[in-house]
Amino acid sequence: MAGASVATASASGLAAAKSGDTVEVNVGFKSESGRQKALSAADEVVRDFNSLDIVTIRAAKKAVTALDNNPNVRYVEENGTMEALAETLPWGQDRVDSDVLHANGELGAGADVAILDTGIDSDHPDLTDKLGKGKAFTTCDTSGGCRFGAQKADNTCYESWDDDNNHGTHCAGIAAGDDNSQGVIGAAPDVTLHAVKVLDGCGSGSFSDIAAGIEYTADQGWDVASMSLGGDSGSSAMKDAVQYASDKGVFLVAAAGNDGPCTDCVGYPAAYSEVMAVSSTASDDTLSDFSSTGPEVEIAAPGTDIYSSVANGGYDTYSGTSMATPHVAGVAGQLASNGTTGSSIRSTLKNSAESIGLGSNESGSGLLDAAAALGYDSSDDT
Template sequence: MRRSVGIAIAVFALVGASASPAQAELGSGAVGRYIVVLKDGTDSNLLARLHTSELGVAVGHIYSSALRGYSAAMTEATKNRIARDPAVAWVQPDRVYRTTAQTTPTGVDRADADLSGTANIDGVDERTDVDVAVIDTGVDLDHPDLNVYREGAENCSLLGLNPDDRNGHGTHVAGTIGALDDGNGVVGVAPGARIWPVKVLNDAGSGSTADVVCGIDYVAAHADEIEVANMSLGGAGVDDGNCGETEGDIEHQAICRAVAAGVTFVVAAGNDGADAKDSVPAAYDEVITVSALADFNGQPGGGAAATCREDEDDTFADFSNFGADVDIIAPGTCIYSTWMNGGYNTISGTSMASPHVAGAAALYKSTHPQASPEQVKQALQLAGTADWAWPSQDGDQTQESLLNVADF
């Protein structure tokens, strides 16, 4: 079983002090953050003021109860000078700490992934044994909260280069699918699922049919390993018929053959507030097309205040495409997930709804490895609920099933 383990690194900005004439020589060089520990009986406030006036240190906290001392920004030369002060016990670097709490994003909460026995979200890193391709802008190959299968990474956008994400979109998608259940950062719907980065969009988030087909072709070539593929992307086009009737549409033909090889494709409906029939791959019958729910607190019932964008809680997102080609709805507003450069970010779109369903498909495939893509689609639709406000902004007369994986 392939595993990858990352180490989280937090970076904090440094605050420098302006140099006074009295400390011009000591103030040269890089500024660092230190903690000055004073000997018992020393007046912390007095000595901190003295060191500020004489040496130009930029004092932060002053400690006077649990211990005597202060924190400050200063150069290494100033630190060494202070360490020789008879009233100083020692000076130590100000180390970086990070939260040990893990956030359950609202979308993961609303899909009841925290109730799934297969997901088993409990802060302990037990990974979902499923491989998911993220056909997107790439994925942050070193993100500490993702199980990236680097050996399976492919770059169809810039041939010959690694598929690292310089946009953020693909990494965000990957986190919603399978961020690690390790007590840190966020957690995905299928925690720890192996992510195959397949870069088909450039760093500006755009690409061509040729690049997208290259990504689908790559997934089909690895259909014996990849169970699920997510495509949070789309372009203008129409469904030209069922598989076998795809002459003239290479993207549809490629997806048909990859689906026939056993890969479940989950795609975004699109963000035009229009019928998904005019967008591909959303219009294709062989994929699972996902519209977006506006949800701001991870709970049913509505009434929650909007957060990162204006919309009405628990309703069809005002930007989401709709129509007969949509198969299921999932949370897609103000979704918190992983981001490039080891970070995290909150964004909205059907691009964010789709990976919730891809994660759900991964959960299902982990316990039903022989299920066909059509069987996976039916299972997700049957497990869904009607527990969201409808009709709302939805432009059709069908209430899509809302993703729910509590019983998976």
């Protein structure tokens, strides 16, 4: 996991042992004579390596000390331990108090969250347990290059809706990374995720692709549509689709855009009145320097340096209002799990947001507060 470190063994156990105490050590030898000396000193041979010049033994400390002085022995070390690289609660989830919900058993079970994006990696260990349906409105294709320096993911298209870019998988992990002792924990680990592939491997999709994905989401009766995508101009077809989904009771949330610093520059579909527009914050609660702002912004969420899943079972750190949006989508899924729907999800998120001193055009009602949205105090994490 990026940014993590393993725990190394301490020599304190061996150093503290008395002369007659049994200790477990690894012995590196220079020759067969050294190997035989180690085996002769052992009360028990734990492991005799096949190809490495090492044996692991249990022996009295005084015998081990003698081995350490043998010219045919390269080293004697305590057979310490390393720990598995544990699951991570990314800073964004901690900041919006998603962990408070998890500690109180609020995991989002029963809610349906659609990720309208580049797809979702169909075999990612942090996502497979909660993947529902998938639908592709663009083609999954890892071959060929992209304009403007975009990169396709080196990911086999097992499903038509697989992620050939990484972006959608990253967003999916933020919304609902599984609580499974590895990788990352998302805002709502037990919601059902649906991959609606409306963007290709280069991160592009037509108005028609996106409108079709929104329509499809509404026709499935799903609770939340998370759209970490946008453009400078709107589309009549997309506006029709947004209106249709809103009328069907879908909670629609979208990224405000990454055109900052700027004013009155929220992109579409976030700028539509039926959609909650999300701006991005950094870990110190300042507005992310890339975040678009404008009167359409209704809420802010963490979006700078967010660690989450990517294709091929991996993890990486991305920044953008794209990363802020699935934080909101995941908490919306938590609300849907408790029976809150559509416009009520929107008003609840706004009414419970935390003021962090940003202007209304920068953060709308404030910073997303997962605990407050579901009626918990931020201290209710035990």
